Amino acid sequence: MRRSGGLPGGRAGLSSHGPPAQGLAAGLVEPRHAELFSLALRFGPVTRGQLAAWTGLDTSTVTRSLRPLIDDDYLRESGPPPAGRTTAGRGRPVQALSVNPGRHVAIGVKLGPSAVSAVLTDLSATVLARHAAPLVSTEPATALATICEVVDELLSTSGRDRTDVLGVGVGLSGHVEPESGSCRLSAILGWRDVPVRAPLADLLDLPVVVQNDVNTLALAEHWFGRGRGTSTLAVVTLGIGIGCGLVLGDRLHTGERGIAGELGHLPLDPQGRLCTCGARGCLEALAGDAAICELSGCSSVADAMTTAAGRGVTAARARKAFHDAGDALGRGLAGLCNLIDPELVIIAGESAVAFDLMEPAVRESLAVHGFSGVSSEVRIVADPGQEDLWTRGAASLAIRAGVGQL
Ligand SMILES: [Zn+2]
Known part of the structure; x- marks a missing residue:
């Protein structure tokens, strides 16, 4: 951690960056x-x-x-x-x-297609309570009402008053417009142009901030996780999709429209497998869960991991699947590193547990395509899934908004 000989994280002060966040304490x-x-x-x-x-x-x-x-x-x-x-x-x-971490609490909500999960944390993002409820429909009114029920339940079971709450962070998969807090597009929720922040803040009578879920992970890792003390980092999530959250110069980088970090759709092979986005050969189409399943002949990444540990032709095929996915991931990471030159890349998400099977190919590929020694100097660490990964990320979003440092 850089804490002497200059400003922490190597930056030039904090207060000159960006507008104040919603819901400042x-x-x-x-x-x-x-x-x-x-x-x-x-x-x-x-x-x-x-x-x-x-x-x-x-x-x-x-x-x-x-x-x-x-x-x-x-x-x-x-x-x-x-x-x-x-x-x-x-x-x-x-x-x-x-x-004093107990001065306020924050609430982090992960809105998924079939459930709403939430945690209540202190100001150091330590989880104090958690609650989840099934989502019977992704229809926006139902989803927002379910979030309200979960938040109310968290507050009542933990005995905390609304006045203690710094804010509510909501993470969801899709394109979230940071300024308006609206979801422009979420394939997984079936949403297009759905306002979230304003109606939810009205319903909850609390400050609300909404972000893409992978971006919330980047915020959490930067202040409260493995990225503590770094200034520029990327969190890359492996799973059905491949996502990426970017912190550049201590700030979340969402881009002009909120779609920065779509690493999964980096075009790597024009003749490659068809991607869910309609293009061919995106990183996600070559190294996402579906690619690993297809290449290995297995029904899931977990199944492919088990198969790869065995012997014979099927095990070799599974190992080759992880190698090929790792090779593509390495090329994608080389593109990322050449572009933003991060101190740290954190591999997270549901399929990060399989990263060690891909890692040799990732490093080989990164060594070939990374510019000027980036492959040997950038730190790449896997942070396999944990129970509160996404909800704690959303709570970190609320904390950072509440102290004006998004
Ligand atoms: Zn794509």
Whole structure:
């Protein structure tokens, strides 16, 4: 983690980026408060001196600006820092500051085609409670009503009041327009131009923020996961589709229309397998679950993994399927790395469990197509599925919107 010799993550301050997010916490409306609080959330415990160095403010301004945050219990003195100076002149001990993670809770909702899942977390994205309900129909009114039921149930079982809630983050598969919070297109939900944020905020009487679900994973990994301390990273999800969330210079990059990161539709082979998008030879058509199943002759990726561990012709065929998918994935990652030069690529999603079977081919392919040593220098780590992966991602979205740092 880069925390000395400059600003954390190598960036030039936080407050100059983008418009303030929807639903900023009441105590963080002042941009400087939001900036200092978010630095403590990302890198804490932190000292006033560190905050001054990272923001370019003088220490007395930092100290003055921190006072309301301490008075309002957003930040707490947490004793001497783990390392470094222990006195601030005249023998006064340096006090590090830590975020009070229980100051607010956030709610993360994953809207899927057959269920609504949600978690309630503290400000460090630690899951405190979870709840899910089946979705009887993806009709928008039904989906929004089901989200409301799940949120109400989470609040009542956890004994939290609405006033404790920083915000509600919603992740869904599809094209979400970040500014309006509308879903422009979701094949999996059968939606086209469905407003989500405004009607849901009215129904819940809470701040709501909506994003593509893979983008929420990128936000979660960047602040609360393996990407902590990095500035530029990509999260690539493997499964039925291949998705990608991008954090560039500490900001989620969604593009002009919200479709940035469609790595799955990177055109790799004009004569290749037909893709769900109608084109041929997209990465997703060559390395998605359907490709692995077809190449291996197995009914699922899990089945192909089991088969690949065996002996004989069918096992060799399954291993070849993972090799070929890995080869295509490596070319896709080379394109990604050549384009954005990330510090870290995290492989996530339901089929990330199979990444180690693809990894040798991925690395070979990346070595061939990656520019100027990128293949040996970029870190690629697999983060196989976990119970709260998508919902915690959505909660991270709510937290980051609530502290004005999307
Ligand atoms: Zn495609």
